[in-house]
Amino acid sequence: MRPNRILMIAALGAMAALAGCTTSSEQIFTSSYVSVKDAGYQLPKIPIEKVERKYHRQVVAYRTDEKPGTIIVDTKEKFLYFVMPEGRAMRYGIGVGREGFEWQGSARIAMKREWPTWTPPSEMIKRQPELAKWRTGQPGGLSNPLGARALYLFNKGGDTGYRLHGTPEWNSIGKATSSGCIRLMNQDIIDLYERAENGAKVIVK
Template identity: 75%
Template sequence: MATALAGCSSDGAIRLFSNDYGARTDAGYNLPAIPIYKVDRKYHRQVVRYQTDEKPGTIIVDTSQKFLYFIMEDDKAMRYGIGVGREGFEWKGTARVALKREWPVWTPPAEMIRRQPELAKFRGGMDPGLTNALGARALYLFNKGGDSGYRLHGTPEWASIGKAMSSGCIRLLNQDIIDLYNRAEIGAKVIVR
């Protein structure tokens, strides 16, 4: 059982990264600045105290609190605000990071196209870019049955962080998914609660 512990500030942050959401160029794409002052401070990337028996490098997703924790040494974790699956699209379980992609192509699954026929134009894939649904990075989650169809990915929709609006994937701010991508290794355990 994991427990977040109070840290050096009233919200548990040991170190807050609110200044890391400015504009930047990444692989030729000009990522715009996020108006981070409009995002609840608890969803800003931060190092927090987090006690768990899981080993460093594990990713724990707390869907009810809308946080993703990247487990670090010494009872600490990097915590990111996330957007999660809307009602009827939530999921829980254990998976692993099988693939990592920078500026990935997004291909909506057939069942999503049936629900949203306007997505049929992307049946062959949506090119990478600033409006791509997977954002700047994606970590592909596989379980015992193979590709789960779920991803940890960036989003251009910064206002969706802290909300339940996706079709089941876990969304992070583009600047946060770049940070997580650089930390997470292929094979990393992912626990979604």
């Protein structure tokens, strides 16, 4: 290889590092989507081979000024990053709000719930009258839209109404289909739930 080409490759690598880009994966957890028994529920295996590899849970290099434990949601790229020490992050594939239901800003995790009850907001019931049967709440379970876990986001104004939550609809990951909440595969939200603490900062951009 010619010397000038070697210098060019080195320069490109340095530029990427300075830009704070996510680089290649350090560890990928493709084998973690097996059937799991959790709180009496048998979560089905996810056909992870049908999900783009970039959306599989993985540890990546990630440069940020935010402290470890912060969650950063990149709605454009459909990634959620849990910031770890030493310039690394756990990255999860996500599904985000469809057009007209997007949300951006900063919040804090105020509550964490396992197999949460889902209560559709009145606006959603108006759009989908068939959901009226869950006006007082749909109990947690395998068909519940919030999946196996939910992290409730609050800001200075109180409950934002937005959640980081699981979903039985694994094929929605990498797409904009939700009513604004950030959804993860159930096996991923269980992993994130164990890592994230109450009070953790969440940035949605």
